[in-house]
Amino acid sequence: MGKVFSHMTMSLDGFIAEPDDQIGELFEWYGAGDVVVPSANEDISFHLDEPGAAMLRELTEDTGALIVGRRLFDITDGWGDRHPVGAPVVVVTHRPPDDAAAKWPNTTFVDGVAAGVERAKQIAGDQNVTIASANITQQALALGLVDEVCVSLVPVLFGEGIPYFSTLEGGHQLLEDPVVVQGRRAVHLRYPVRR
Numbered sequence: 001m002g003k004v005f006s007h008m009t010m011s012l013d014g015f016i017a018e019p020d021d022q023i024g025e026l027f028e029w030y031g032a033g034d035v036v037v038p039s040a041n042e043d044i045s046f047h048l049d050e051p052g053a054a055m056l057r058e059l060t061e062d063t064g065a066l067i068v069g070r071r072l073f074d075i076t077d078g079w080g081d082r083h084p085v086g087a088p089v090v091v092v093t094h095r096p097p098d099d100a101a102a103k104w105p106n107t108t109f110v111d112g113v114a115a116g117v118e119r120a121k122q123i124a125g126d127q128n129v130t131i132a133s134a135n136i137t138q139q140a141l142a143l144g145l146v147d148e149v150c151v152s153l154v155p156v157l158f159g160e161g162i163p164y165f166s167t168l169e170g171g172h173q174l175l176e177d178p179v180v181v182q183g184r185r186a187v188h189l190r191y192p193v194r195r
Contacts, residue, residue, distance in 0.1 A: 001121075008132065009027060013159065018158060019160055029184065037057065067089075067131045081107060087127075093111065134164045137164070
């Protein structure tokens with residue numbers, strides 16, 4: 001059985017987006033090198049340094065399902081029903097779009113974080129599940145459903161914005177020592193969740 005990861009790119013002061021959902025300089029690391037990493041979307045490829053490319057491949061090549069929230073799904077228009085990771089997408093929302101089945105036939109809409117993780121695991125089978133949502137990550141951590149927290153930490157200070165982590169239900173969440181990958185324009189940190 002695969003693991004459940006969370007992965008977000010984060011500013012040094014803890015933000016995953018500006019207050020208006022713009023990403024500013026957060027994704028500079030996706031174009032900071034000479035190693036081309038293609039995606040499942042032929043319109044998108046990444047140009048990374050070797051350590052960043054290895055880390056991205058490790059996180060994405062065995063991803064069997066991706067969990068996102070409705071906010072990110074709406075901002076991206078559902079990636080045209082084809083996320084760059086190439087895995088099926090599970091959207092956690094209380095209100096799926098009216099035209100969901102017709103417009104996004106490869107996307108699953110689920111009400112609730114626990115149900116979303118369970119459905120993503122079913123879809124992924126023996127592969128991993130990746131959560132790409134700050135709010136869902138926080139809820140899944142509180143429910144004990146995350147195996148590893150991954151952060152691509154970039155050298156920018158936003159000063160304000162949307163945090164990766166805020167108030168955690170249940171208080172402190174202990175993590176194991178990180179695996180650290182030094183890349184260009186990002187330090188990639190992987191923290192197994194302490195059980």
